[in-house]
Amino acid sequence: MARIIYAEDDDIMGEIVRNTLGSAGHVVGIVENGKAALQAISIKLPELVILDCSIPELSGIEVLRAIRLSRDFYNTPVLMLTGRNSQRDVSLAAYAGADGYITKPFDPEYLIFLAESLIREGRSGGNMSH
Numbered sequence: 001m002a003r004i005i006y007a008e009d010d011d012i013m014g015e016i017v018r019n020t021l022g023s024a025g026h027v028v029g030i031v032e033n034g035k036a037a038l039q040a041i042s043i044k045l046p047e048l049v050i051l052d053c054s055i056p057e058l059s060g061i062e063v064l065r066a067i068r069l070s071r072d073f074y075n076t077p078v079l080m081l082t083g084r085n086s087q088r089d090v091s092l093a094a095y096a097g098a099d100g101y102i103t104k105p106f107d108p109e110y111l112i113f114l115a116e117s118l119i120r121e122g123r124s125g126g127n128m129s130h
Contacts, residue, residue, distance in 0.1 A: 002047040002119045004028045006081075007037035007063060009055050013104070017050065017081065020108045021115060034058025038066055041073055047119045053082040053089065061096050068097040077118035081106065099123055 004021060006028050008014045014030040021028050029044060031037045033056040041049060049067065051060035058066070060080060067073045077099045082089070085103040093101050100114050 001025045001027065002115075003044055004048045004050060004115065005037060005040045005044060005046040006030050006050040007032075007034060007055050007060060008050075008052045008081075009033065010052075013052075016108075017111070020111055024112045024116065026115070032056070034060070034063045037063050041067065041076070046076065048115055049076055049078045050081050050115070051078060053080060053084045053093070061092060064093065064096045064098055075123050077121075077123050079115060079118060081111070 004026050006014060006017055008017065008030060009032045018028040018030060029040055031040050035057045037049070037051065037055070038058070051063055053060040060082065064078050067076060067078060078097065079100040079102065080093045080098045081102045081104065083104045090101050099118050102111060102114065
């Protein structure tokens with residue numbers, strides 16, 4: 001069981017991800033914007049952070065950059081789960097330090113597989129999988 005923070009402003013998508021990862025035994029806390037994500041990360045100390053690129057206040061990429069600049073959370077694995085699927089978006093996320101990138105709609109089994117791989121192995125060190 002792992003603690004996961006998921007930043008997503010779409011309630012339905014949040015429930016789908018919570019139920020998917022919950023079925024694998026994980027606890028998922030959902031926040032609706034980037035500022036709330038950074039607060040939740042500092043309080044809950046998750047083993048994995050999942051970010052949508054398009055969230056209010058701070059984008060997923062801005063949250064990712066803040067995580068990578070933090071001494072306390074630099075090594076926390078971050079998975080991007082987003083509707084953005086251009087190569088530019090994938091490259092931007094990789095450059096900012098994402099450890100994985102999944103586009104919506106997604107395969108629930110693949111989400112579980114990738115999330116558990118990142119939790120188990122930790123940061124990929126820029127070797128992003130998608």
